[in-house]
Amino acid sequence: MAKVAYYPGCALKERSSHLDRSARDAALGLGFELDELETWTCCGAVPPVSSERVMNLIAPSRILKDVRDSGRKELITICDFCYNTLKRANYSIRNDEVIRKRVNAFLADDDPERTYLESDDAPWVDYDGEVKVLHLLEYLRDIIGFENLPAGLKNPLKGINIAPYYGCVMLRPEKEIKLDNPENPTIIDEFTRALGAGVVSFPYRTECCGSYLSVSSPDASTRLCYRILSSARANGADALVVSCPLCFYNLDSRQEAIAEAYPDFKPMPIFYFTQLLSLALGNGPEKQGFDMHCVDVSPILEKLDTPEAAEVGE
Amino acid sequence: MSQSKGVSPPKNPPLELNREMVRGEFGLRVDELSGQKLYDCYQCGNCSSGCPLAQEMDILPSAMIRFAQLGQKDILLNSGTIWICASCFQCTVRCPKGIDIEAVMDTLRQLALEAGVDHFGPDEISPELAAEVPQPGLVGVYRKLST
Numbered sequence: 001m002a003k004v005a006y007y008p009g010c011a012l013k014e015r016s017s018h019l020d021r022s023a024r025d026a027a028l029g030l031g032f033e034l035d036e037l038e039t040w041t042c043c044g045a046v047p048p049v050s051s052e053r054v055m056n057l058i059a060p061s062r063i064l065k066d067v068r069d070s071g072r073k074e075l076i077t078i079c080d081f082c083y084n085t086l087k088r089a090n091y092s093i094r095n096d097e098v099i100r101k102r103v104n105a106f107l108a109d110d111d112p113e114r115t116y117l118e119s120d121d122a123p124w125v126d127y128d129g130e131v132k133v134l135h136l137l138e139y140l141r142d143i144i145g146f147e148n149l150p151a152g153l154k155n156p157l158k159g160i161n162i163a164p165y166y167g168c169v170m171l172r173p174e175k176e177i178k179l180d181n182p183e184n185p186t187i188i189d190e191f192t193r194a195l196g197a198g199v200v201s202f203p204y205r206t207e208c209c210g211s212y213l214s215v216s217s218p219d220a221s222t223r224l225c226y227r228i229l230s231s232a233r234a235n236g237a238d239a240l241v242v243s244c245p246l247c248f249y250n251l252d253s254r255q256e257a258i259a260e261a262y263p264d265f266k267p268m269p270i271f272y273f274t275q276l277l278s279l280a281l282g283n284g285p286e287k288q289g290f291d292m293h294c295v296d297v298s299p300i301l302e303k304l305d306t307p308e309a310a311e312v313g314e
Numbered sequence: 315m316s317q318s319k320g321v322s323p324p325k326n327p328p329l330e331l332n333r334e335m336v337r338g339e340f341g342l343r344v345d346e347l348s349g350q351k352l353y354d355c356y357q358c359g360n361c362s363s364g365c366p367l368a369q370e371m372d373i374l375p376s377a378m379i380r381f382a383q384l385g386q387k388d389i390l391l392n393s394g395t396i397w398i399c400a401s402c403f404q405c406t407v408r409c410p411k412g413i414d415i416e417a418v419m420d421t422l423r424q425l426a427l428e429a430g431v432d433h434f435g436p437d438e439i440s441p442e443l444a445a446e447v448p449q450p451g452l453v454g455v456y457r458k459l460s461t
Contacts, residue, residue, distance in 0.1 A: 172403035208402030
């Protein structure tokens, strides 16, 4: 089975472990294995924007250099923050000679204990941004092909309408990320459609959910999440699909606060795209970590036309 | 009803401008750190109209850029805007002049934090929240809002 280097990042190892698990299950169902890096650190979550902060590029660059040194050319990640940070660090290293030299000077100066992937006599080779950073969705679109997904599905997601929510850092800034059109993205729409679900487009699909403001200004995040969820509802969505752990957390766990502030609000289940894929590939709901959700997803699962239901119907 | 004209009084006192402020040291430092050219901005307001957090801000993103052009360091570094910006890059992708406005915001946060005072310190988070927010939220908030 094909193995692809995989960087889970810290959220997927703990607080968003259901994203990690469903992704691994789904990958196996599609014939490849997410091969977690032997050793990795936090990527830093937010890339440095200002030019003096080269230090914040060291962690993501070291992760990418280790992938390169292990002889691999591609790295899959799922968390939108990790994706953004790794991809932008790579972009800076590729396109800015001053940054490239400074980052490599720091990397070369690392504790010898850290050069675990090199033999002692291996000469130093600068990391020049050779590794290709791929979002799992990008891998599914460009390598597996969304058009090839339907043939392998045991439980196509018939009968539910899902609103893809893109958020911010998966798409922006477009110059460096280049995953999709930042104003009119289609990648999660096409993915969801390939799984057999109805796709609902809504105006707030690329509008920020508040990101880390849920820590420092939770009320602001509550207002943003209300706008997003009620807009999806008004356009006919039964549920929202996301890929980012922080989007998931804000949109799922804030719903209690939203219901207090806005009496007209009705709860809306949130799914990771990997959970939908894993379900459609035939893995049961018990494997998706739905107990980690604040909003009950069972109304959606009941609406799905499962093979069992179809058999009963026949 | 003496106010018959629909003109509201200015919220802020008029700026005292001089040659040292306009294209001055502060604006050049913001240019250098952010890698942007502030004077490219022609105040179309696209950043402010697209900003999901504009209604929470005391100074709109486009006005932040204008104040930066005019070297208004105190107004910018004491604004609430730099701390309510969620770094979502909506302004950056919508700027018709290609200015990375988020890079300017990040630079202003960095300059404000150079004074050594956290806007949001480690002891300000509730234990419940600290135990459940996914790590990118925690790392992100402290990287952006504390020294």
